[in-house]
Amino acid sequence: MSHSRQIDPDDAKLAEAGFGSALAPSEAVAKLRELSARVDISAAAIARALSAINDQAAAEMLAEMEVGAAGSLRREIRRALFRLKQHGIEAPAAAVVSTSAAPTQFSDLNAMLSPIDVEGARIVWIIKPRTQGGVLRMWALVSDSEGLVGAQNTGLSRRELKSERAELERRARMKLVDADWRVADFVACEAYRNTPDARRGQVGNFLALRTQLIAAPPPHELAHPVYEEFAAEIASEPSLELLKEPEFLEWRLPDAVIKPYVDEISSAGESVIVLSLIHKQERVNAVIDRAASEIFAGDNARRIRRRLEDIAYYMARDKRRTQAGWAASAAARLRDGIDVTKNLFFQALIRTQLGTLAAAEQQKAAEEPRLIMTPAEAMRAREARGRRR
Secondary structure, three states, X not given: XXXXXXXXXXXXXXXXXXXXXXXXXXXXXXXXXXXXXXXXXXXXXXXXXXXXXXXXXXXXXXXXXXXXXXXXXXXXXXXXXXXXXXXXXXXXXOOOEEOOOOOHHHOOOEEEEOOOOOOOEEEEEXXXXXXXXXXXXXXXXXXOOOEEEEEEEEEEOHHHHHHHHHHHHHHHOOOOEEEOHHXXXXXXXXXXXXXXXXXXXXXXXXXXXHHOOOOOOOOOOEEOHHHHHOOOHHHOOOOHHHHHOHHHHOOOOOHHXXXXXXXXXXXXXXXXXXXXXXXXXXXXXXXXXXXXXXXXXXXXXXXXXXXXXXXXXXXXXXXXXXXXXXXXXXXXXXXXXXXXXXXXXXXXXXXXXXXXXXXXXXXXXXXXXXXXXXXXXXXXXXXXXXXXX
């Protein structure tokens, strides 16, 4: 009895998007680069497809993807590189944006970053001097949930730039920090790649706007400078004190990620089967442990790591070096694929996230009108209506 191999849904999406074995190697790699920007196609599927393209360009793209990859994705990339090596194609050194060496043609670029707000949004400015005087400033609004929300280029005098910065900081009650343009550029390009297809048309001219300031391909990976900047601090454990910083007090993981665990904990607390408080606490702890093991893995771990890297970067430029070192230490553990489920900081982060959503749901329930009344409440309501007559 023969068994047909089941096609992975992500691999099927590649075919639906126009990728196929009939393409020439250079065209196939170019197509996969284009598709790598789509949020509905996994990086693992891209890696598997590249493993079947016997061309040096495929190995180069895999090497780029390996930088910053962890866990199952990194293993998939390594398998793909091994398959290419069997066909005589060696992996090159990974192509990655680094902030340690500045190309001279971009040495006049500057950037500014805002902190990440409670909605997961922040502002990115990239600034280039104009030969006729003043500057050209790209303004971009990026969001954890929506990707790139908007972008525009504006010509300003240096006085206008200074005035706009002061006004923005005053209105938003936050501080823009000076940043390396490579970090800001990567943040904006990453947000563009994460923009849902339904919204991509609204920011479709982002790449054209970017070329007015930066005549280089958009980066796909970044050797984040916080790891070099805090090389000594990374060896130490992240402190629980970090959770008291505004960036963590305002951090909300998506409800879709957290809510199932909150609902399960609520069910455990309301259970009529488990009578002992100790047993109920054991059930709650089991849910929290499972939440940590599932949330700090895969794509969720990558997104959390990126948030920690950028928080560390902002804190360092906001003159909070100790706290920045703690955040970089936490990011490094996720980058290196270390099991953090029993780490005190990550356990506290999960408990904080679960508790915040649970409290918000309780508050919402308290504010909503009750649709079902107890018998006593119904009797009092009837009496009140009778007195009004």
